[in-house]
Amino acid sequence: MNYSSPILPLKLEDVSFQAGGKRLIKELNCEFGPGPRSVIIGPNGAGKSLFLKICHGLIKPHTGSVRWNDPNDASARRYQAMVFQRPVMLRRSVSANIHYPLKLRKIPKAERIILVEEALNISGISRLRDHPARVLSFGEQQKLALARAWALKPQVLFLDEPTASLDPAATHTVEEIIHAIHKQGTKIIMTTHDLAQAKRIADEVLFMFRGRLLERAPANKFFEQPENDLAQSFVKGELLWQRMGKAHQKHKYSEMTK
Amino acid sequence: MDDFSESISAAFYLLITFDSDLMEIVGLSLYVSMAAICIASIIGLPTGAAIAILRFPGQRLFAILLNALMGLPPVVVGLVVYLGLSRSGPLGVFGLLYSPTAMIIAQVILVTPIIAALTRQVIEDLWLEYEDQLRSLGANPISALPTLIWDGRFSLITAVLAGFGRASAEVGAVMIVGGNIDHVTRVMTTAIALEVSKGDLALALGLGLILLCLSLGINGAVYAVKEAAIRRHA
Numbered sequence: 500m501n502y503s504s505p506i507l508p509l510k511l512e513d514v515s516f517q518a519g520g521k522r523l524i525k526e527l528n529c530e531f532g533p534g535p536r537s538v539i540i541g542p543n544g545a546g547k548s549l550f551l552k553i554c555h556g557l558i559k560p561h562t563g564s565v566r567w568n569d570p571n572d573a574s575a576r577r578y579q580a581m582v583f584q585r586p587v588m589l590r591r592s593v594s595a596n597i598h599y600p601l602k603l604r605k606i607p608k609a610e611r612i613i614l615v616e617e618a619l620n621i622s623g624i625s626r627l628r629d630h631p632a633r634v635l636s637f638g639e640q641q642k643l644a645l646a647r648a649w650a651l652k653p654q655v656l657f658l659d660e661p662t663a664s665l666d667p668a669a670t671h672t673v674e675e676i677i678h679a680i681h682k683q684g685t686k687i688i689m690t691t692h693d694l695a696q697a698k699r700i701a702d703e704v705l706f707m708f709r710g711r712l713l714e715r716a717p718a719n720k721f722f723e724q725p726e727n728d729l730a731q732s733f734v735k736g737e738l739l740w741q742r743m744g745k746a747h748q749k750h751k752y753s754e755m756t757k
Numbered sequence: 758m759d760d761f762s763e764s765i766s767a768a769f770y771l772l773i774t775f776d777s778d779l780m781e782i783v784g785l786s787l788y789v790s791m792a793a794i795c796i797a798s799i800i801g802l803p804t805g806a807a808i809a810i811l812r813f814p815g816q817r818l819f820a821i822l823l824n825a826l827m828g829l830p831p832v833v834v835g836l837v838v839y840l841g842l843s844r845s846g847p848l849g850v851f852g853l854l855y856s857p858t859a860m861i862i863a864q865v866i867l868v869t870p871i872i873a874a875l876t877r878q879v880i881e882d883l884w885l886e887y888e889d890q891l892r893s894l895g896a897n898p899i900s901a902l903p904t905l906i907w908d909g910r911f912s913l914i915t916a917v918l919a920g921f922g923r924a925s926a927e928v929g930a931v932m933i934v935g936g937n938i939d940h941v942t943r944v945m946t947t948a949i950a951l952e953v954s955k956g957d958l959a960l961a962l963g964l965g966l967i968l969l970c971l972s973l974g975i976n977g978a979v980y981a982v983k984e985a986a987i988r989r990h991a
Contacts, residue, residue, distance in 0.1 A: 552889070555893060557889050557892055557893060576895065577895065580893070580894075581893045583889065583890065583893075586890065587886060587887050587889075587890035587891075589904065589908055590907070590908045590910070590990050591907075591990075599894060599904075600894035600895050603894060603895040603896055603900060604895055631989055631990040633990055634989075634990070647894070
């Protein structure tokens with residue numbers, strides 16, 4: 500595979516998404532170029548996962564547009580990958596799981612074998628190659644998910660809370676693999692609600708709250724002094740909904756007592 | 758009570774002596790039902806999976822229709838196939854009526870909707886779990902079909918077994934299109950029906966017992982294989 504046509508930058512313009520009458524993503528504008536590791540943080544329900552899925556093309560926004568640099572949709576799809584919080588493993592062996600997306604991309608078998616081998620080694624699961632993927636532990640499954648993404652040599656890798664259900668040791672390995680993938684020149688766009696992890700990984704931070712992108716800044720600047728006051732309290736570890744909610748709750752109580 | 762013990766001893770006698778007529782009947786039964794199940798699976802598994810995940814107009818209607826067809830009365834299927842294959846029917850030139858092939862055709866029509874409808878349910882549930890991941894890996898609904906069928910194989914075995922149960926147990930369709938001709942189209946169910954009407958209850962009950970044991974044996978064997986495979990693959 501060569502990177503003859505870079506698919507980045509990715510441009511989102513006025514993207515909104517709603518479900519069940521609730522607006523979950525609100526007029527989002529942003530652009531991702533190649534290079535820095537972008538980490539999206541924010542509390543649960545901020546719309547982080549939804550945002551990633553919209554970027555990755557799994558969900559169509561109701562309004563606005565998601566545009567890749569490469570106007571050819573097929574090649575833009577070909578050079579991106581995503582690792583989910585709970586990845587789905589196919590009912591086959593570990594190495595067959597890595598082969599699968601390569602086969603879908605019609606990569607010749609000889610080349611596939613080399614890529615799978617590399618991916619198994621870099622993620623440290625080559626001893627598990629013939630194991631059925633579904634019986635692996637969570638940590639091993641997440642490593643396999645990363646290996647599967649790595650073998651695709653994507654230009655962009657989306658990661659949705661990839662370590663949310665892992666112990667510290669597995670988290671550490673997963674972060675190392677993410678670094679290795681980034682070193683290859685892959686753009687990392689990742690969500691997390693773990694601030695310490697964001698500090699370890701992020702080159703730039705995007706702060707989301709209730710479907711809006713409230714702040715975007717280089718990591719060191721963001722963690723020193725975020726401009727947005729909600730981001731400030733989030734970094735300090737305060738519970739946002741308490742702050743936001745006071746006015747809101749008052750309103751609710753008065754509704755209830757009516 | 759006498760009839761019952763008599764029939765059991767008759768059945769055992771037939772079994773132990775490998776009665777050639779009995780073996781022929783059992784063999785033909787298995788051949789017809791197995792062939793029908795193979796063809797019905799080749800048609801029914803992809804059809805059910807496609808109705809589960811492809812979006813096309815009338816998809817819901819198809820699903821409802823499939824569920825309704827699960828209850829097709831065998832005699833009606835037999836009659837329709839009979840009309841189609843009879844000398845004056847559209848397929849009369851092939852001269853298939855009263856042959857095992859005709860019986861297989863009737864059973865395929867009977868069983869395909871069962872396999873397709875159960876497959877649709879299994880694949881629809883699996884697609885909920887797999888959709889985002891498969892699309893992310895680069896699959897579209899068409900290329901996802903074989904993947905889903907393969908990954909749902911343990912649950913789909915049950916669908917195929919349900920079809921086999923139906924095929925091996927039905928009598929109406931094979932009776933009409935096969936005609937229960939000795940040494941040609943006589944299978945266990947038609948033989949049982951015949952023996953009952955002749956008044957030879959012992960032989961009929963004996964055949965019934967063998968049919969039950971066969972069904973139990975096949976289901977048991979498939980279950981054991983399935984359990985072993987699930988333990989390996991989770």
